[in-house]
Amino acid sequence: MFDSHAFFKRRFSAHMKETSRYLRYIFNGHIAVAMLFFISAAAYYYQGWLANLPDNFPTAWIIGVAFGLLVSYSPVRTLLKEPDLVFLIAAENKMGPYFRDALIYSFVIQLYLILLAGAAFGPLYFASYPDRAGNIYLLTLLVVLIFKVGNLVDNWWMLKIREPGIRQVDQAVRMLLNVAVFYFIVQGEMVWAGITTVLFTLVFLYDLSVSRKYPGIVWDLLVEKDRSRMQTFYRIANMFTDVPHLKNQVKNRHWLVSLVSRVPFANRHTFDYLYRISFVRSGDYLGMYVRLIVIGGLFVYFVPNIWMKLLFALLFLYMSAFQMMTLYHHHRTIMWLDLYPVDIGVRQRSLLKLLFQLTLFQTIIYTLLFIVMQEWAGMLIVLAGGIVFDYLFILGYVKKKVTT
Template sequence: MRTMDELFASRLRSAWRNGLLYALKAGRNVMVPMSVPFVAVGVAFVYRYLLEIVPDRFPSELFLAVVLAYFLTRCTVRTFVKEPDLVFLLPAEARMKDYFQRAVRYSSWMGGLSFSFVMWFALPFYLFELGDFASFLLAWVLLVPVKVWNVREQWLSVIWREKAWVTGLRFVANAGLAWMILHGFWFAVLLPFALFPLRKRWPAGYAWSELLLLETKAIARYLALASFFVEVPERLNRVRTWKLGKAPLSWERANPYLFLYTRTFLRHSEYFGIAVRITLTAFVALFFISHVVIGLVVYLLALYLTGKQLPNLVGERQYPDVLALYPLPEEAKLKGYSHLAFGLMLVQSLVLNLPVLLAGLPWWYLPCGLLLAYLLAFFDLPTRFRERMEGKKA
């Protein structure tokens, strides 16, 4: 029988092995090396432009403190709990302390690493608005322990089933701590650790259902990210219960795959949500951009990212029984797939054209967007679709 330390180590290795497997698959996807530089250049252009238009009286310290407080407060505690544990490990609950302590330590390390990435991203803003690299490095070193403290507090909030207002109070405290540290009051980092004796002791029991739900959400987020680059058959998704109404029978018969894919897109939480988030982000950004080239990059980048996240929508694993009822050739799937992609990017390009016109950007953004949508929908996506079909036949 495995000890609790061996059980945690085994599950940790399994999680990293699965994660590295998807990373290697994504690296072998020829579109990833092509997409990353394009996205990086677009983000760099927008970031630099936003720094240049920051007003002189902009409350930079307060703004950065609030942003950092969000990432300090948002914590993920990975416990690698599985559904059978609610039955088979419950009798051993009294001996699970070492297991969960290792989970909290691991989550603290990963939380500090992820927060370090956020600080690295905030470095240009800090140097441009607040201070030099030495003071930034000191703030970085002092804020990482605050992140570790937040991971522990998040763990206690889960197992003690604390109310949401406790997390809100922690966010306010984090904003105050970040502001004080950015303002030069370095001793503020000692305040969270002074609160350790005031918190409740390690519990005798654990909120197994909550821990399982959090672990399921963490896995779903990773698989959603991986699905941008590779096919993820075990992806966890939530389907909306929208009642879309009955489509005209003639349209459904004439375009069965387009009908099927459209309903899947509208009711499938991840695909629809990703497209909405991309559109809203670009929509807001275009209001504040006056540079023609940067605006065009943002406009086209939104369409490009939307087109690239659609291939998993037509995976056969999503329709194991329905597709067998359609006695139609593979090209019919391709037709429905391409028409949905083009229609979606057409709507997106029209929506994004509103802030383009209001910001005084050129009118020819729209034809450029329609051209990109046409190339993606009827040339790029069909090529990848046929390659996948040929690979399955081989």
């Protein structure tokens, strides 16, 4: 007899074994040091900023929006795979325990976001409302957990509806109600919080009645959503190690390709062309590079201490070069590259040259930021230090990695 609860346990065990293998590569020593640096610096400046918090700071809006979005984002992880479309449909009436376990698993793995948000907004809450007792904030977090469960169950009901427009409208309505509920709770307007909670309950009951009209399970939708989430995880992991399960997405970006693909027509520039095109069109290299520049630029611009600005600039230069290193292994599974009449040293030099160009461009961006802030000493230090760092890191660490 088919036991769906035991089946979920086997599927969950295989899933955890696979993800933990990639997580070891993602949270390696380099990322751990960077995260520790970020958390320490952010906590230091956060405490200093709270000491001078303005009286009219919109704390209720910020916490309300953050908690509202957190509870609204409640995806259901079913761990279903494409073969299940064939082999499990016949056992659909026995899959109740499986989906119950999937809901519990989905709730547990999303708890860390609530715990992080609760810890992050706690000091802001107490600094803005020093006359309130600590247990009031704990009760607020309890309400967050209750709404999290409600939104998770509601999302599961709406997955029985195939039309994406209906699901999106329902998601938008619940998100607005979630934000309103937590805004009023933090603001201390409990009457309005109660009214919006009643409205959310009515939407919750309406979704229940709608889902009962669709007793079946939309298997292809569940498989597609879980596959999409795993592909997102694989794309992140692929920046640290080779992921054979990843289905690479190639984007056109014709205008950008025409801009970066102008290289001389010669053997020694074969991999210059390939790596430039791969950087622009394949995976998430370009997106990751731009995000690191933007986030690093925000730190450089808003952090008050000039030495911390310089440290953040060098840190993001390091992170960009480290993330782009995986370009060298991006085409590992393509056998045609081994047939190119190009020496392996040409391939290695092409990657080093591209990395140096990317980090040099990032150094120039941060130098321009220091010019905008009229930090002339910082401008000179980040320009000289960035070039020296790029040269030493790429010709030292990266070169040794790609040649071994």
